[in-house]
Amino acid sequence: MTDTKTSLPEVRERIDSIDRQIQELISERANWAQEVAKVKGEGLSAIDYYRPEREAHVLRMVVDRNKGPLPDAEMVRLFREIMSSCLAQEDPLKIGYLGPEGTFSEQAVRKHFGHAAYGLPLGSIEEVFQEVAAGHADFGVVPVENSGQGMIQVTLDMFLTSDARICGEVELRVHQCLHSMAGKLENIKRVYAHAQSLQQCKTWLRMNLPGVECEAVSSNAEAARLARHADDVGAIAGETAGKVYGLKTLATGIEDRADNTTRFLVIGRSLFPPSGNDRTSLLITVNDKPGALYDVLSPFARHDVSLNRIESRPAHSGKWQYAFFIDVSGHINDEALQGAVKDIEQSVAQLRVLGSYPVALP
Amino acid sequence: MTDTKTSLPEVRERIDSIDRQIQELISERANWAQEVAKVKGEGLSAIDYYRPEREAHVLRMVVDRNKGPLPDAEMVRLFREIMSSCLAQEDPLKIGYLGPEGTFSEQAVRKHFGHAAYGLPLGSIEEVFQEVAAGHADFGVVPVENSGQGMIQVTLDMFLTSDARICGEVELRVHQCLHSMAGKLENIKRVYAHAQSLQQCKTWLRMNLPGVECEAVSSNAEAARLARHADDVGAIAGETAGKVYGLKTLATGIEDRADNTTRFLVIGRSLFPPSGNDRTSLLITVNDKPGALYDVLSPFARHDVSLNRIESRPAHSGKWQYAFFIDVSGHINDEALQGAVKDIEQSVAQLRVLGSYPVALP
Numbered sequence: 001m002t003d004t005k006t007s008l009p010e011v012r013e014r015i016d017s018i019d020r021q022i023q024e025l026i027s028e029r030a031n032w033a034q035e036v037a038k039v040k041g042e043g044l045s046a047i048d049y050y051r052p053e054r055e056a057h058v059l060r061m062v063v064d065r066n067k068g069p070l071p072d073a074e075m076v077r078l079f080r081e082i083m084s085s086c087l088a089q090e091d092p093l094k095i096g097y098l099g100p101e102g103t104f105s106e107q108a109v110r111k112h113f114g115h116a117a118y119g120l121p122l123g124s125i126e127e128v129f130q131e132v133a134a135g136h137a138d139f140g141v142v143p144v145e146n147s148g149q150g151m152i153q154v155t156l157d158m159f160l161t162s163d164a165r166i167c168g169e170v171e172l173r174v175h176q177c178l179h180s181m182a183g184k185l186e187n188i189k190r191v192y193a194h195a196q197s198l199q200q201c202k203t204w205l206r207m208n209l210p211g212v213e214c215e216a217v218s219s220n221a222e223a224a225r226l227a228r229h230a231d232d233v234g235a236i237a238g239e240t241a242g243k244v245y246g247l248k249t250l251a252t253g254i255e256d257r258a259d260n261t262t263r264f265l266v267i268g269r270s271l272f273p274p275s276g277n278d279r280t281s282l283l284i285t286v287n288d289k290p291g292a293l294y295d296v297l298s299p300f301a302r303h304d305v306s307l308n309r310i311e312s313r314p315a316h317s318g319k320w321q322y323a324f325f326i327d328v329s330g331h332i333n334d335e336a337l338q339g340a341v342k343d344i345e346q347s348v349a350q351l352r353v354l355g356s357y358p359v360a361l362p
Numbered sequence: 363m364t365d366t367k368t369s370l371p372e373v374r375e376r377i378d379s380i381d382r383q384i385q386e387l388i389s390e391r392a393n394w395a396q397e398v399a400k401v402k403g404e405g406l407s408a409i410d411y412y413r414p415e416r417e418a419h420v421l422r423m424v425v426d427r428n429k430g431p432l433p434d435a436e437m438v439r440l441f442r443e444i445m446s447s448c449l450a451q452e453d454p455l456k457i458g459y460l461g462p463e464g465t466f467s468e469q470a471v472r473k474h475f476g477h478a479a480y481g482l483p484l485g486s487i488e489e490v491f492q493e494v495a496a497g498h499a500d501f502g503v504v505p506v507e508n509s510g511q512g513m514i515q516v517t518l519d520m521f522l523t524s525d526a527r528i529c530g531e532v533e534l535r536v537h538q539c540l541h542s543m544a545g546k547l548e549n550i551k552r553v554y555a556h557a558q559s560l561q562q563c564k565t566w567l568r569m570n571l572p573g574v575e576c577e578a579v580s581s582n583a584e585a586a587r588l589a590r591h592a593d594d595v596g597a598i599a600g601e602t603a604g605k606v607y608g609l610k611t612l613a614t615g616i617e618d619r620a621d622n623t624t625r626f627l628v629i630g631r632s633l634f635p636p637s638g639n640d641r642t643s644l645l646i647t648v649n650d651k652p653g654a655l656y657d658v659l660s661p662f663a664r665h666d667v668s669l670n671r672i673e674s675r676p677a678h679s680g681k682w683q684y685a686f687f688i689d690v691s692g693h694i695n696d697e698a699l700q701g702a703v704k705d706i707e708q709s710v711a712q713l714r715v716l717g718s719y720p721v722a723l724p
Contacts, residue, residue, distance in 0.1 A: 011397050012416070018391045019420060019441065022384055023427055026440060029380045030431045035373050054374070058381060065385055069392045074447045074478065078388060079381065081443050085436045094606055100581065115477075116436065118606045121583050136608045219462065221483050244456050244480045246498045 026082060033086035045091035047138040052168050052266070053275035055083060056358030060277065063362065073362045077111075084114025093117040096128045096137035108170040108264040109141045129158045132267055139167060145263040146200070151311045155265070156325055159283055159354055160313070166281050166355030168266030176201050176255040179247035180227055180234040188212060188250075192223035193236035201236055204254040209234070263360070271355060274331035279308060281327050281354040284344065288320040292347075296324060299343035303336045305329065321349060331356040388444060395448035407453035409500040414530050414628070415637035417445060418720030422639065425724065435724045439473075446476025455479040458490045458499030470532045470626040471503045491520045494629055501529060507625040508562070513673045517627070518687055521645055521716055522677060528643050528717030530628030538563050538617045541609035542589055542596040550574060550612075554585035555598035563598055566616040571596070625722070633717060636693035641670060643716040646686045646706065647677045654709075658686060661705035665698045667691065683711060693718040 006014075036049055062079050063072050070078075087093065095113050097105040099121025109119055120137050122128050128140040144155045158164065176197055182188055188209060191198075195216035198205070205214060212234075217223050220237035224245040227235035235247065242249040286292040293312075300307055309327040330337045332353050345351050368376075398411055424441050425434050432440075449455065457475050459467040461483025471481055482499050484490050490502040506517045520526065538559055544550055550571060553560075557578035560567070567576060574596075579585050582599035586607040589597035597609065604611040627643075648654040655674075662669055670689040677683040692699045694715050707713050 006397055006401070008398065008401050011394055011401065015391055015394050016420070016423065018387050018394070019424070020427065022387045022391070022444070023424060023437065023441075025380050025384045025387070026437065027429065027432065029377055029384070032373055032377050032380070034431060035368055036370065039368070039370050039373065058378070061378065062381070062385060065382065067389065069396060069451060070389065070447055074450070075385065075388065077477070078440075078443055078447060079385070081440055082384070085432055085440055088436070089431060091605075099583065099587075110477075115439070115472075118602055120606050121587070123587060221461065225461075225483070225485060240480055243453070244482050 026085075029082065030086045030089060034089060037090060046087050046093045049090060050087060050093060050138070051272065052358060053272050053278075056168075056275040056277070056361065058083065059361050060275075076361055080111070080114045081116070084116035088116035093138045094120050094136070096120040096122050096131045096140040098122060098125055098128060098142065104172060104262060105141060105143060105264070108143075108172055108262075111172065112141065112168060112170045112264075112266060113139075125152075125154050126158065129162045129164055129267065132164060132269065133162060135269070138268065140164075140267045141170065141264050142267060143262055144169075144265045145309075146196075146261075151325070153313070156311060156313055159325070160323060163269075164267040164354075165269060165271055166265050166357055167268040167270075167272055168357045169279065169360045170264040170266065171261050171360040172264070173261045174238050174255075175253050176236050177239055177242060177249050178234050178236055178251040178254055179224060179242040179245065179249050181231045181247060182234070182250070183248060185209065185234075185250055187232055188234040189232040190215060191234040191236065192217050192226050194218070194220050194223065197223075197236045200255045200257075203256045204251070208251070208254075266357070271332070271353070272357065274333055274356065275358040277359050278329075278331040278356050279327055279359050280330060280332050280337060280356040281325065282341070283350075283352045283354050284324045284326060284348050285321050285350040286324065286348045288322055292322070293324070295347040296326070296344055299340040300328060302343070303340040305336050305340050325354075388447075391444065392448045392451060396451060399452060408449050408455045411452060412449060412455060412500070413634065414720060415634050415640075418530075418637040418639070418723065420445065421723050422637075438723055442473070442476045443478070446478035450478035455500045456482050456498070458482040458484050458493045458502040460484060460487055460490060460504065466534060466624060467503060467505060467626070470505075470534055470624075473534065474503065474530060474532045474626075474628060475501075487514075487516050488520060491524045491526055491629065494526060494631065495524060497631070500630070502526075502629045503532065503626050504629060505624055506531075506627045507671075508558075508623075513687075515675070518673060518675055521687070522675070522685060525631075526629040526716075527631060527633055528627050528719055529630040529632075529634055530719045531641065531722045532626040532628065533623050533722040534626070535623045536600050536617075537615050538598050539601055539604060539611050540596050540598055540613040540616055541586060541604040541607065541611050543593045543609060544596070544612070545610060547571065547596075547612055549594055550596040551594040552577060552592075553596040553598065554579050554588050556580070556582050556585065559585075559598045562617045562619075565618045566613070570613070570616075628719070633694070633715070634719065636695055636718065637720040639721050640691075640693040640718050641721050642690050642692060642694050642699060642718040644686075644688045644690065644703070645712075645714040645716050646688060646710050647683050647712040648686065648710045649683055654684070655686070657709040658688070658706055661702040662690060664705070665702040667698050667702050687716075 059076050066072050066075050095109050095117050097109050125142050131137040132140040142155050143152050145151050190213045198214050223235035224237045224241045227233045306329040311325045313323045421438050428437050457471050457479050459471050487504050493499040494502040504517045505514050507513050552575045560576050585597035586599045586603045589595045668691040673687045675685045677685040
């Protein structure tokens with residue numbers, strides 16, 4: 001690329017030649033994907049070829065190589081779609097999620113599996129687990145944590161009674177802003193947003209718009225749309241919504257937790273090999289006695305395993321038992337983690353490996 | 363590609379090398395897209411670079427070159443996304459459509475503009491026209507025709523009073539099927555579907571399931587979901603829904619019109635140059651007198667211009683005037699079409715070129 005301007009027809013000719021090469025390579029890639037099918041055997045469907053650890057590895061290489069001008073997330077998105085198309089040459093993957101279409105959960109499905117997979121909108125988180133267990137869905141995507149509101153209990157509790165395995169995680173980041181046609185906060189008489197967003201921005205609203213009426217609407221997009229037709233209405237929505245809807249952005253980062261991320265789990269029926277940068281989720285049930293938690297946690301420290309998260313829930317299995325959901329760095333095949341698990345197993349009622357899976361990509 | 367099996371690690375190595383090349387080429391393409399920006403001048407946003415005729419041309423070349431194994435539609439989709447990412451390096455395009463998210467209209471937006479554009483779900487077709495006119499949206503996507511139910515009048519009527527230009531068309535094809543857990547039609551006591559799908563399959567339902575109760579639900583996905591929990595319920599939905607939801611497909615192609623396509627128009631504020639395979643939409647207002655329609659149509663035949671569609675509406679402008687919406691093959695810059703238009707203008711009250719735009723891609 002030089003500083004001298006190239007004429008438009010010349011630039012287009014260059015782009016045409018690049019496209020020709022990209023297309024040839026994508027076709028070649030699709031052929032090799034079929035070759036993988038051959039290696040694995042005939043008559044299988046996408047679920048038999050899908051390897052989350054391999055996909056994560058490929059996408060991490062994409063990030064490592066990326067020198068711009070496209071941002072990492074955009075380049076990763078394009079490769080997700082290319083892989084999604086190549087994989088869907090066999091019967092596409094069927095992904096269950098909490099419907100309806102057009103929600104945050106569907107965004108997570110598309111971010112992780114691309115648009116060539118079949119989406120299967122379901123009525124509840126329970127149903128997602130059931131459909132995966134029954135084999136009607138190959139994988140499921142369920143929300144498990146919102147940085148503002150903590151763990152989503154219904155999802156955690158499903159692991160107490162189901163055999164689901166965790167095969168991946170997806171993170172969606174949203175910075176909430178207050179958008180309005182009004183030029184100043186003082187002019188705002190009412191705030192619209194999705195109920196969850198109102199919840200996420202509670203503190204900011206109480207501090208900055210005390211006494212102002214807050215009303216939950218069907219989505220933040222709907223809130224922004226309503227705000228455009230009034231000069232005393234504010235809408236809580238993501239950063240782009242202000243631009244998209246032509247509203248003034250009066251405040252940014254108004255969520256109670258600065259890093260407002262929703263984390264989803266990909267659930268399936270089996271464990272997968274290491275990808276090189278993994279996380280492991282364990283479900284540990286202990287009897288309620290002094291020192292129980294210490295006995296669980298100390299082996300991790302001893303074996304040099306980093307704890308990422310811990311959440312306790314009353315176990316459904318016994319009256320005086322507690323279940324701990326523990327996320328640690330590394331794959332269950334790692335020596336350090338195996339050592340820790342072996343030690344812990346001696347002191348707890350039950351230890352179940354929910355899954356070892358690639359850490360979420362940007 | 364040979365018939366001898368290559369080992370999995372070897373195949374993966376080949377794919378890695380292909381990915382490296384694809385990524386380099388995509389980055390180079392993104393750099394050239396910035397070069398286009400330079401050629402056109404500084405400080406502009408995506409709307410200033412977006413050229414529907416150029417995109418259509420690029421995608422047509424993709425189809426022409428495609429030798430598989432990926433189907434044309436899938437390869438086109440990947441190139442749409444690559445172009446969408448490259449274009450979104452400037453302020454992404456803002457596309458208004460009839461919301462909410464997750465509807466057929468949003469699918470049309472994504473099929474035409476890819477996922478790097480901003481979607482702007484709006485409350486009505488009128489609002490889409492207004493937002494485009496006001497410049498809040500760069501383009502709008504509105505349904506204009508369903509092959510089962512004909513033209514969508516509210517969309518046509520908007521052209522009578524608005525200055526919107528047509529910049530593109532998008533077609534979504536759906537074959538409706540009847541899916542059920544029941545093994546036989548005789549066992550079905552109730553049919554669920556979205557109201558529009560029930561409408562589209564009216565004749566088939568009357569002939570094959572007379573007296574069976576039909577109930578409209580929020581979407582066909584919801585219908586399929588409900589059908590899974592009963593053994594006497596049928597759901598109307600697309601072909602994939604049976605597979606996705608694990609239902610038996612009892613009948614396919616049950617829509618009254620075999621070619622069940624919804625056609626959308628892309629509306630904007632300007633006319634674009636020819637792409638090489640274009641359609642032109644004209645709005646012609648005539649006074650109600652004998653031979654009026656003949657005077658409109660005969661010049662097309664004389665100048666060898668093919669008519670694709672014609673629809674008449676009472677014009678809002680005058681009591682005894684009629685408006686004809688006419689689609690013809692070719693671009694308004696074509697000599698033949700210019701000749702026809704010149705002839706027609708002499709006999710009609712008004713002739714407005716609504717737009718010349720690339721014919722819809724697969």
